[in-house]
Amino acid sequence: MKFPRRLFLASWLLPALCLPAARAVELPAGATPVLSALQAELDHSLTALKAEPVPPYFLSYEVTENHSYVVSSTFGTLLNSTEARTRHLDIDLRVGDHKLDNTHPLRGNQGFTMPNPAGGTTLLPIEDDPDAIRAVLWYQTDRKFKAAVEQLTKVKTNMKVNVAEEDPSADFSAEPAEVWIQAPVDLKIDRAAWEVKLRRYTAPFAAYGNIYGARASLNVDAQTWWYVNSERARLQTTQTTARLFIYATTKADDGMVLPRYETFFAFTPDRLPGDAEVLARVERLIKDLLALRTAPVIDPYAGPAILSGRAAGVFFHEVFGHRVEGHRQKGVDQGQTFKKMLGQPVLPASFTVYCDPTLDHYGPTALGGYYLYDNQGVKARRVTLVEGGVLKGFLMARMPIEGFPNSNGHGRKAPGLPVVARQSNLIVETAQPVSREKLKEQLLKLVKEQAKPYGLYFEDIESGFTLTGRFIPNAFNVRPIMVYRIYPDGREELVRGVDFIGTPLSAFSKVVAADDKPDIFNGICGAESGPVPVTGISPGLLLSQVEVQKKEKAQDRPPLLPAPLEKISSP
């Protein structure tokens, strides 16, 4: 068994109706009292609200229960150890119609606007008493309704005072109402045992006086999710996840902060790697950190480079993934990099890129970007983004864009924030892989052709940020951690102090080949709809040209006094 997935009903589709009359609906077998309370209050509140002059045309309740454990350590000692159970309520209430509703973005200079007090998330009782749950639903629905009516008036005025929109697509798509019930799964972990393990994972760092930060944290979560909407969608899903994150940092004598990290992801904590494997990686981190401290700083450079699979996964996530999120093709302040590239080649013809949230594993590795339904109750599905090197589509939530009237199950968010299109499992594949050795050979050939003193190898990338707006250069900046110079004689040398920069379309046009060893990066992606788990999978890539610039550097020196340790290991 991969992870708990007990199903009660196959999903069936119901036609999307406009508001059906508030009649008692029979709940699917296996539904918990939370789902029935949601359904009952949706019907109750909607009946009353429908009589208002500006009635809602859509209402949904989404409840996310997290039973989560966090255990963290630093240098072999415990930092914290907690367990919590919360239920967050999110309400999507829309007035107007699918074409134009209260969620329509306002154009022009809106100045500084205070967040609407009716926005944000609300805590719901964690016990299953329907009366207590409904009391909160009712109160919050009323607040949302009033805020929505007010907002619609603003939207309509804004439409009148501004020019016609470039993209006249609707605000909300019609989607089938899904019904799907999974039995909730809970997780119990032995916190005391994990405290011992976590201490063990950061203990090796304690021998070093020049490693200034070392943290390990375990996040285990059992999530149960309920969703009902006025189109008769009724969903109850459950998923457990376990993440182990290890992070350590040192400083070079010139003040440069040098971080290194490892992440492990599994659907249950018992499937995380064992101590021996984790500790081997910790030793590797230490070795890398000590090597980085004394590694030479390189100057700005433009020339050929190889990105490891893991680095390429982050690269694709930042540079490509964020730019194919549907709403970024619509916002008037968005760069819309790929909007006009649809049907055009953006990568070599051997490349395929897709997002597939329905995959829970890739080979033996668990994928964090897995889910069954998105946060708008739309069924997850595979979305082809690039086929034969040609751009084929975008990631869609229920906000249509020109030429894409429907969601493809990528409306995602963290509790309390509005949904936008986000990535799931982003997978880059090539039909013509070459071996790693061959890729290196090709790199050296390019070095020679371009008469460069060396090429670069990006082994690991910490994270990145990308600017997709219009008023600032539409650029990306990814922060490599482990970078090597590869000299024409094949010698590799670790270097430090550069960021990998560029603009997306030009960087993409430089991809020339890929290796045969796809690597997987499980991470948490942050964007306007909050942190969501994602995965990036890519083979190693050869780029005919990359540009690196000097990294921003802290000016603080390393600590003035030596570490207060009796036994200090120095490199």
Added chain:
Amino acid sequence: MNLVPRFFLRLPAALAAALGFTLGAAAADEDAVLRAMRDELTRSTTQLKLENLAPPYFAAYRVNETTDTRVSASFGSIVTRDRAHPRRRMATIELRVGSPQLDQTNFLPSNIFGSFSLPHELPLDDNYTELRRQLWLATDSAYKQAVEQLAKKKASLENKTRTDQTDDYGSEPPTQTTEETPRLNVDSPAAEQLVRELSAVFREFPAVINSTAAVDLGEHFSRYVNSEGTSYARRETMVTLVVVAVAQAPDGRTLESNVLHFARTAEALPPKAQLLDETRALGRQLTALRAAPLIEDTYNGPVLFENAAAAEVFAQVFAPRLVASKRLVVENAQLEPMLAQLENPFMDKIGARVLPDFLNVTDDATRTEIGGAPLFGTGKVDDEGVPTREVKLVEAGRLKTLLTSRVPARGLLRSTGSRHGGGPAPSNLFVTATEGLTAETLKTELLKLVQQRGKEFGMLVRRVANPAFRTLREQASAPNRESGRIEPAILVYKVFPDGHEELLRNVEVSGLTISAFKDIVAAGKEPFVYHTPFISAGIGRTPSAELISLAVPSLLFDDVTLKQPSGAIPKPPVAKHPFFDK
């Protein structure tokens, strides 16, 4: 810089600490945390030095350990549950470079955010070496920040003369203190059951549209060590119970009230039966308020603030003026007017009349109770290890002094032992009247004034909202110091010459400025004991909330404005509450 040796020589204990023997040797049975703090502090103050720049002349470590268990419920069902009792251990480093006459503090750099030093998280394990490692790293960055800030401050002073010529830090003799209160018995299931039952009470009150009952069981253990040999270890417990309920009048205006209790232990809370009664009374109160009329016309005239209302008004308007404020040196001269505006006007009122002749105010952290009621501002030493004492603040209406920390301010050179959190704050405040009146006589006095002014009725306020426990923020007009608008009044009554009272709802109180306190006409005999968080805030430092106690008698003000609240009125709910719509 040549002042540093003098400073140390005057304090032999500090010298000992600096050399690191006595304390290290005596530490055999001392806990690992305190030992790590002392040893790393000693090393830092003696050896930390950046090239030709001086080492710190003073350093202090504070390690605050908190274990907070919170449970809350709504409508009979648990919303948050804490059975993990999350514990955190945070260190703050206070490091001074330069000299007591001129150091890097009391300075506002242009980059305000760069000058904050955030607490540093420490391991929970009592691991001596690892605690020292974290303190070492935190001290290193505090030192670098301090020397940089001192350079900026000196540069700013090159073309200016300070208006406040007092030193940056005052000296106090070293003390060593240990304070323990009984440990907290944290019974989460019992706390859960209590909030479940209290919150279920609102199933009896259709008028209440939103409600919560919550209990917070907190244990705080603070350790302090400074380079002069002062240290303290203080364990405190605090139990807070709050029940908040919200109703909406037929015209849409919101009404909010609460039941609030503080205690040192869960056992010291009132019995469950009493809490249930009080919660029902809260439900009845909101139901009655919902049906009460609005005030028709704006009322200007005498207002009697009874008991809790008097204490709340004193805490909101008067108490914040009882702490000294030091004028900061600013890097950006454009900020001067803002600083001038934020200065406490009482800095210029010492010796002047601030209350009527018959009122006195003292602050006294050494008292543990009044008339059997516990006080929560109590402590042997303040947050700098300075012994607390009784401080007479106002005598016969004259302001005598203000509460100070070791940071001297204009005319206030010694610490009153009042540093709580980031700066000076009250502890237990006692307001006494020399000719206090009984409750009945006070009401008679109010009616006399009403008659003199030819008014039909007078006004009586029994409850004013406490800003720390209000949940509805969007609809109320914000308090305003200049116009003397305070937090919304919850219970306001018209009092007629025949003595009968009529309840009003949604009354806004204004005109309660600091000078309105000079015109208090009469005060009660019996003080009302009240507890409230006091926000100790200042430019350039992180605000902190300290629970203080007040004993304040009822106060009859000569002239206060009561009126309908301004601002938009929300609409009543569209659908009926599902529980009562059956």
